[in-house]
């Protein structure tokens with residue numbers, strides 16, 4: 001299966017490397033060009049035991065590749081997993097800006113019928129799924 005993971009932080013890199021290790025073809029996307037260039041060379045900008053080896057293996061097998069969001073020209077595949085940040089606001093809610101930007105980009109770049117998987121975490125009651133569905137259905 002071809003899968004795009006949006007957001008190459010802790011969660012996204014681990015998910016991307018794990019899915020590639022499971023034989024999936026994975027595209028890892030971020031808006032941080034320095035981070036993408038490092039990942040593309042097999043350098044992981046955080047410590048997680050075994051992760052760098054998994055990333056190197058995925059790159060070597062051609063199952064894992066990394067792109068800046070603005071450079072993506074390939075098909076996003078059958079599913080896109082969102083792993084962008086949801087930092088807390090001053091009021092204690094989750095800031096959804098990164099997630100909603102990712103949803104809008106997936107809608108514009110993905111094929112019809114692509115499955116959107118939400119890995120980013122928000123407090124109960126945020127209505128993230130409802131907001132995501134609205135963007136996907138109406139833009």
Ligand SMILES: NC(=O)c1ccc[n+]([C@@H]2O[C@H](COP(=O)([O-])OP(=O)(O)OC[C@H]3O[C@@H](n4cnc5c(N)ncnc54)[C@H](O)[C@@H]3O)[C@@H](O)[C@H]2O)c1
Pocket residue numbers: 006007008009010011012029030031032035069083084085086098099101102119120121122
């Ligand atoms: N860190 C954890 O252990 C953990 C565990 C479970 C869930 N989560 C949740 O997963 C989500 C991600 O957590 P994290 O720790 O990996 O966050 P992070 O801040 O380390 O990484 C987020 C990444 O998303 C990128 N990004 C931001 N906007 C983007 C966009 N529009 N398009 C593409 N990339 C974009 C950022 O540049 C960054 O590299 C959060 O919602 C968090 O609450 C985290």
